[in-house]
Amino acid sequence: MFQNSVQKNGRIISFWSDLWIGDKPLMYSWPNLYENESVKNCAAADRLIASENSSVLTWNWSNSPFSDADAAKLHRLTDSIREVRLSELSDKWICTGSPDGSFSVGSLRKLLVEDNAAVHDNIMEWVKWVPANCSIFFWKALQNRIPTRAELIKRNIFINDPNYCFCGDYEESTDHVFSGCSVTSQVWQRFCSWARLPPLFAFDFKDVAEFHSGCNLNREEEGVIKGLIMIACWCIWRA
Structure with missing residues (x-):
């Protein structure tokens, strides 16, 4: 402010x-x-x-x-x-x-x-069988509250290299980590091929979070895909 x-x-x-x-x-x-x-x-x-x-x-x-x-x-x-x-x-x-x-x-x-309005725009429907740590992380990511290098810099924490370690091309932000990185794009490509889903084209993290709702699936299938994406995001972050 x-x-x-x-x-x-x-x-x-x-x-x-x-x-x-x-x-x-x-x-x-x-x-x-x-x-x-x-x-x-x-x-x-x-x-x-x-x-x-x-x-x-x-x-x-x-x-x-x-x-x-x-x-x-x-x-x-x-x-x-x-x-x-x-x-x-x-x-x-x-x-x-x-x-x-x-x-x-x-x-x-x-x-x-x-x-506060921005937080309410990111209300998330939880998936019961997804581990709590994955769910909480996904919820924080929706609000751009995970400690990416871009966010740490905004808080005056010195970071020697602000670029994402996987690709080294762009600043590590929530959107880049989960939708813009070329390595992450390959992960989503293989995930969609394995799950027999249409390709995931994401411009930001919100596109990734809402991907399950645009795949013409029933409610139960949507819950499974959403849960797998939540776990995948956690694994990408921890890699």
Whole structure:
């Protein structure tokens, strides 16, 4: 609900660990550069020095020289924040859930109501014979509450590599793990072939969770397929 704003003096905002530019902290956008930073809790003002036309960036690296790949990343990072201007005003928090950026009880209540509505949209019909740990995991996944690397990063937990370990191509999110990964797609392909079902084409996890309802099965058969998918998802996650 809150986000830092560094369009002030940058003396309080953490350059690497606070969210002040882009959609996530720089330590997650540029993990290799962050690892090479000597003063990891440095303020934005420690790295951004105002000049006449743009901000000059100063660094304090623990290792030098960089590899060619890291040098290219540093160049992109520098380009992305070169136009940031600091002022003499104090840093402040802004409330992203409020139109004017200020905190209010009403904006908090609206956020909680919207979040509660999203939870109710994911009400799940349980399958009795599925083990409890599989059922609970599946229910959490429907609400995007499982600890994927993408979700851990949102909670300011440092992850060296945000990509999914099976494919290494994209960030590990609930949707990618169970519907976007090429390895997972092969699992669903073989599952459908074994169960004599039509192919499972999923764009997100919800498509996987609702697959059983579009296979022209009776209620008992739907329950079996849904239960097997729940167990399969648990196995994919534990693999």
